[in-house]
Every structure is written in C-alpha cells, then in structure tokens.
Amino acid sequence: MSLSKPNRSVATLTTTRVTPCPGSGICVTCVDGCEGPCEVGRSALLGKEAIYPIPFGVISAGAEKDYPVDFSHFNIQGTCVGAIGIEADPGKAIFPAVDVTTEIGYKDKIKLKFPVFTGALGSTDIAKKHWESIAIGAAICGTLVTAGENICGMDGRAEFKNGKVVRSPEMERRVNIFKEWYDGYGGIVVQLNVEDTRIGVAEYVIEKLGVDFIELKWGQGAKNIGGEVKLPTLERALELKRRGYIVLPDPENPAVQEAFHKGGLTSFERHSRLGMVDEESFYKEVERLRGLGAKHISLKTGAYRPADLARAVKFASEAKIDLLTVDGAGGGTGMSPWRMMNEWGIPTVYIECLLYNFCRRLEEKGKYIPSCAIAGGLSLEDHIFKAIALGAPYIKAVCMGRAIMTAAMVGNTHGRLLKEKVEMEGEDIEEGLLRLFNGAWTLKERYGEDFKKIPPGAIGMFTYFERLKQGLKQLMSGSRKFALKYISRDDIMALTKEAAEISGIPYIMDADREEVSRILG
Numbered sequence: 001m002s003l004s005k006p007n008r009s010v011a012t013l014t015t016t017r018v019t020p021c022p023g024s025g026i027c028v029t030c031v032d033g034c035e036g037p038c039e040v041g042r043s044a045l046l047g048k049e050a051i052y053p054i055p056f057g058v059i060s061a062g063a064e065k066d067y068p069v070d071f072s073h074f075n076i077q078g079t080c081v082g083a084i085g086i087e088a089d090p091g092k093a094i095f096p097a098v099d100v101t102t103e104i105g106y107k108d109k110i111k112l113k114f115p116v117f118t119g120a121l122g123s124t125d126i127a128k129k130h131w132e133s134i135a136i137g138a139a140i141c142g143t144l145v146t147a148g149e150n151i152c153g154m155d156g157r158a159e160f161k162n163g164k165v166v167r168s169p170e171m172e173r174r175v176n177i178f179k180e181w182y183d184g185y186g187g188i189v190v191q192l193n194v195e196d197t198r199i200g201v202a203e204y205v206i207e208k209l210g211v212d213f214i215e216l217k218w219g220q221g222a223k224n225i226g227g228e229v230k231l232p233t234l235e236r237a238l239e240l241k242r243r244g245y246i247v248l249p250d251p252e253n254p255a256v257q258e259a260f261h262k263g264g265l266t267s268f269e270r271h272s273r274l275g276m277v278d279e280e281s282f283y284k285e286v287e288r289l290r291g292l293g294a295k296h297i298s299l300k301t302g303a304y305r306p307a308d309l310a311r312a313v314k315f316a317s318e319a320k321i322d323l324l325t326v327d328g329a330g331g332g333t334g335m336s337p338w339r340m341m342n343e344w345g346i347p348t349v350y351i352e353c354l355l356y357n358f359c360r361r362l363e364e365k366g367k368y369i370p371s372c373a374i375a376g377g378l379s380l381e382d383h384i385f386k387a388i389a390l391g392a393p394y395i396k397a398v399c400m401g402r403a404i405m406t407a408a409m410v411g412n413t414h415g416r417l418l419k420e421k422v423e424m425e426g427e428d429i430e431e432g433l434l435r436l437f438n439g440a441w442t443l444k445e446r447y448g449e450d451f452k453k454i455p456p457g458a459i460g461m462f463t464y465f466e467r468l469k470q471g472l473k474q475l476m477s478g479s480r481k482f483a484l485k486y487i488s489r490d491d492i493m494a495l496t497k498e499a500a501e502i503s504g505i506p507y508i509m510d511a512d513r514e515e516v517s518r519i520l521g
C-alpha cells in the first residue's frame with residue numbers, strides 16, 4: 001500500500017486523467033494528446049513554479065502523506081475510579097474544575113492559561129495579514145505568539161545602518177499589538193534565523209522594542225531548508241537581493257527580467273540560508289542573547305534526523321534554555337515545496353517518542369530538561385491530550401500553527417461578511433459579533449467597551465480555544481486527571497502493535513496487565 005499520492009493533489013491543483021499507478025502517480029495509460037492536468041504535465045509548462053502549493057499568499061498548506069503511525073493509533077484511557085488532583089467526590093470532581101494552565105521556562109517561569117501556543121508567523125503575506133488577530137488572540141487566550149523569521153529583512157520600510165536593522169515598522173507593529181493586550185500570561189517570542197542574526201534583529205527587538213523572549217530556529221516540520229516566499233514584482237526581488245537574500249531566478253539577469261516582462265516567469269522566490277549548527281556556537285549565541293537582555297530563550301527544531309534531535313536536547317539542556325519546540329513532519333506552513341512537505345523528515349509521533357527517550361536518558365544522568373513542546377499536524381483536544389501524554393512528563397505545551405491560523409482566518413471571513421451585511425442592512429456590528437461567535441459574550445464581559453477593538457479573527461481564535469479548553473477538560477476528567485501535570489504515559493494505550501513498539505506505550509490488550517492480575521488474583 002502506498003502512503004503517498006504523487007502527481008496529483010488539491011494542494012497543487014493537479015489531477016490525473018485516469019487511475020494513477022500507485023508508485024509514480026502517472027496515469028496507468030498516459031495518452032499522447034492529453035493537456036497534462038497532473039503534476040508532471042503542469043511542470044512541463046510551469047517548471048520550478050509547479051513545486052509549490054497554490055494559490056500562494058492566501059493558503060496555509062498541510063502535508064497529506066498518511067504515515068504508518070499517527071495519533072489516531074493511540075486511544076485515551078478512562079477510569080471510573082478516583083480522581084487525581086482533586087478530592088474524589090462527585091460533587092467536586094467535575095470537568096469544569098480541571099486545571100489546564102501550564103508554565104514553561106527555566107527559572108523565571110512563563111504562565112500559560114492553556115497548553116497551546118501559535119506557530120511562528122513570519123514574512124508570508126498570510127502571516128502578515130492575520131497577525132493582528134492572532135497576536136491579540138494569543139494575548140486574550142493567555143499564550144505565546146511567535147513573530148517568525150525574516151520580518152525585518154522583508155519589511156519594505158525597514159531602515160538599515162551598516163547592514164544592521166535600526167527600525168522596522170512591521171516588527172514594531174507586531175510587537176506593539178501583542179503588548180497592548182498582554183495581561184500577564186504568555187508572551188511574544190521573536191524568532192531568529194541566519195539572515196535575522198546577520199542583520200541584528202535580536203539587538204533591535206531587545207533594545208528598542210523591549211522583547212525579552214528570543215527563539216533560535218534550526219528548522220521546522222514542513223521543510224528542511226530555510227523559509228521561503230514568493231515575490232510578485234521585479235522591484236521587490238531586486239530589493240531583497242540587495243539585502244542579502246537568495247532570490248531565484250536572479251532578478252539582475254537581463255534574460256530573467258525579459259522573461260518576467262513577457263509573462264513566462266510570474267514570480268521570484270526568496271530563500272533563507274541553511275543554518276550551520278555547532279555546539280560551541282550555540283552556547284555562545286545563547287550567552288550573547290542573554291547578554292543583550294533576553295530573559296527567555298527557546299529553540300525550535302524541525303523533523304531532522306535522530307542525531308540532530310539528540311543535539312537539540314543536549315544543547316538545550318546544557319544551555320539551560322526555557323523551551324524546546326520539536327516540529328514533526330506532517331505539519332504545514334505558508335510556503336514549502338509540496339513534495340518536500342510530504343516526503344522529508346520524521347513524522348510527529350515518531351519524533352515525539354525519540355524526544356521522550358532522549359529526555360529520559362539525560363534526566364537519568366541528572367541533567368536539566370527544558371520545557372518541551374511538540375508541533376506537527378495537531379488541531380484538536382484529543383491531539384493535545386495524546387501529545388502531552390506520549391511525551392509526559394516533559395511536554396508542557398503543544399504548538400499549533402495551521403489550526404490557529406484557520407480559526408483566525410474563519411473568524412475574519414465571517415467578520416468581513418458581517419460588515420458587508422451591516423453596511424447593507426444597518427445591523428449593529430457588536431450585536432452581530434455577539435450572535436456570530438459563541439465566545440464573544442465572554443470577551444464582552446471581560447473587556448467591556450474595548451470589546452469593539454478585538455478583531456473578528458481574534459474572537460474566532462478565542463472561541464476555538466474555548467472549545468479546545470472544554471474538550472480537553474472533558475477528556476482529562478474522564479481519565480480522572482484534574483491538572484495537566486498529572487497526565488502520564490499511562491493515560492494512553494496503543495491500538496496497534498507498531499504504535500506500541502515505536503512508543504513503548506502498552507498495546508491495548510496488554511495495558512493494566514499487573515493490576516488486572518492483582519484484582520483477579
């Protein structure tokens with residue numbers, strides 16, 4: 001059985017004429033005269049432009065490969081006995097009483113109202129467009145939001161001095177929006193990649209914008225190269241090449257400029273450079289950032305090979321950083337080569353099992369284990385529960401990129417439709433929002449007049465979090481765990497032998513074996 005569906009996907013708007021061969025994806029009879037709606041056919045016309053999901057700038061794309069083991073291969077254990085973390089009294093042990101707050105960090109802990117935070121929103125158009133909603137959403141949900149890579153470098157209005165950024169209105173906007181709504185939970189994280197480090201983003205955001213949480217980025221789950229975006233104009237391509245980015249094809253080449261003007265080339269690609277990880281440089285960089293004033297440091301690593309995950313765990317432990325986020329394959333992003341998204345990297349469940357084993361090995365040696373978070377294709381409360389259980393006690397939170405973006409986008413779409421209705425029919429917009437979003441009344445009660453300033457996307461994100469929160473509390477109370485810290489590996493079971501072998505979680509028919517023997521004698 002093939003796990004992939006090459007040569008056709010809704011992500012690339014491609015399809016086959018007749019049934020495809022499982023391996024190649026090429027039609028079992030590829031006929032001369034077909035216009036080529038498949039990925040190979042499209043590539044004959046579009047070449048490199050056919051590598052990416054479309055339409056760029058208005059989508060987030062997620063991998064569609066069906067990995068042998070995912071979170072559906074585990075089920076959550078329930079029990080009818082007792083309650084942990086609360087008095088075992090039916091009048092008190094009710095699901096609304098479940099504590100879903102968490103905290104991350106080394107010494108100076110950051111409290112989160114819910115164990116979910118956003119993926120990095122970097123320089124893609126879609127991230128920029130929805131930042132206000134997601135940043136305000138994160139602040140009112142009491143969680144972390146991450147300003148991703150290349151924001152200053154891509155900012156058309158940014159000012160530079162001796163190659164270093166001295167002002168970036170876009171970064172200012174991003175930081176200020178979050179700070180305006182921050183109420184003591186969560187925080188804003190600014191991510192650094194190779195280019196950001198070169199142009200001095202950390203110095204700028206720490207010294208000028210008062211950011212105190214910096215994330216070092218090694219990679220992500222959706223691709224194993226740096227971040228990339230499409231550039232629709234020649235001027236923009238030339239500007240970013242001048243700023244030191246890799247821009248393809250070379251916008252300074254006269255033949256490329258001619259192809260662009262004639263329409264054979266419709267856009268340029270801006271790529272980031274590959275980071276070169278090494279142990280000493282990592283420790284030096286963490287110290288440098290602390291010296292600049294960063295109070296919290298996190299490391300975000302991608303679905304790299306096990307040795308690299310071991311490096312991430314060890315370096316994070318030695319440098320005593322606050323958060324290690326591991327992003328497994330099977331997730332998504334604003335722009336990534338489609339086949340790469342599907343075919344590279346260690347899938348989320350597998351990489352989380354490796355992470356658990358590596359943390360345990362270091363902990364047995366008495367080493368510090370940073371707060372860990374897992375990412376890569378998670379969207380609902382059962383995913384959160386299983387992800388925390390599978391990596392317990394090390395997983396303190398879950399990072400959700402696309403799911404949060406989806407909630408914010410849907411919120412904004414309905415907000416726009418409501419606005420159009422208001423303009424046509426004269427309805428009160430606040431009344432409309434209160435009717436539209438189930439979570440709106442809570443925000444109205446909490447923020448009063450300021451409720452009007454909350455974008456619909458943020459209300460959508462908050463309402464989605466309310467659903468996740470209740471769903472997680474229900475699952476936890478069913479397992480009789482009344483706080484996140486009590487969730488353990490014992491709270492899930494493996495439905496397949498393969499899932500049991502990968503994870504060390506008992507196969508469903510072996511679970512509770514000793515206790516069963518004790519009970520039955």
Ligand code: SF4
Binds near residue numbers: 030031
């Ligand atoms: S060119 Fe046409 S017939 Fe050939 S594989 Fe593509 S869709 Fe099928």
